[in-house]
Amino acid sequence: MKQSTVIAPSILAADFARLGDEVDKVLEAGADWVHFDVMDNHYVPNLTIGPLICDALRKYGVKAPIDVHLMVEPVDDLVGMFADAGADSISFHPEASRHVDRTIQLIHAAGCRAGLVLNPATPLNWLDDTLADLDLVLMMSVNPGFGGQQFISNVLDRIRRVRARIDATDYAIRLQVDGGVKTGNITDVAAAGADTFVAGSAIFGADNYRDVITSMRAAVDQAG
Numbered sequence: 001m002k003q004s005t006v007i008a009p010s011i012l013a014a015d016f017a018r019l020g021d022e023v024d025k026v027l028e029a030g031a032d033w034v035h036f037d038v039m040d041n042h043y044v045p046n047l048t049i050g051p052l053i054c055d056a057l058r059k060y061g062v063k064a065p066i067d068v069h070l071m072v073e074p075v076d077d078l079v080g081m082f083a084d085a086g087a088d089s090i091s092f093h094p095e096a097s098r099h100v101d102r103t104i105q106l107i108h109a110a111g112c113r114a115g116l117v118l119n120p121a122t123p124l125n126w127l128d129d130t131l132a133d134l135d136l137v138l139m140m141s142v143n144p145g146f147g148g149q150q151f152i153s154n155v156l157d158r159i160r161r162v163r164a165r166i167d168a169t170d171y172a173i174r175l176q177v178d179g180g181v182k183t184g185n186i187t188d189v190a191a192a193g194a195d196t197f198v199a200g201s202a203i204f205g206a207d208n209y210r211d212v213i214t215s216m217r218a219a220v221d222q223a224g
Ligand code: DX5
Pocket: 010, 012, 013, 035, 037, 069, 142, 143, 144, 145, 146, 147, 148, 149, 178, 179, 180, 181, 198, 199, 200, 201, 202
């Protein structure tokens, strides 16, 4: 069953020189979670932010869930660091972990929700023996590494297939989509079965964060 709609702005597209203020603004504008993209110049070519910044946002006073998306290899050492820094959910790419089940267990043992991230060409059979242990499945609709890329529409069919897999279980697993999501395509993404939406440039690139988040929610509702 679909979970309640969550809009998770990716701070990758925020003004990092004013990060605390940007996060306050986007939460005041109606965002539900803060999506936190961690890139290591190894698993992906780009280099972004680590646990220090997550901890700084908590110390600054951010209370909303912080949804950490690890695009790093290896994964395990960062799990504890992000849990200590105040992460609520931690998602990782299975091909970046030597022992996927162990990483999921580490995330849960650290008190966080666990997510598995599937790139546009990652086989869905990574879910065969992990789905029951996951709190969320994050479907990439771009190749990881950069914000502002074009949504890959083939991913819609993959989202439908993962929706069916989740619905075949009794678990409350979120289906999250990340990459190129905007007001113009979010209805299709929701209709395919997503309930949790990451958007970076579409939100932080807008003049009015509230307007775009409100339009996104309305567009999700249109999907029924
Ligand atoms: C890409 C990141 C995304 C990205 C989304 O590797 O995981 O979260 O920042 O940005 P937009 O919405 O601009 O595609």
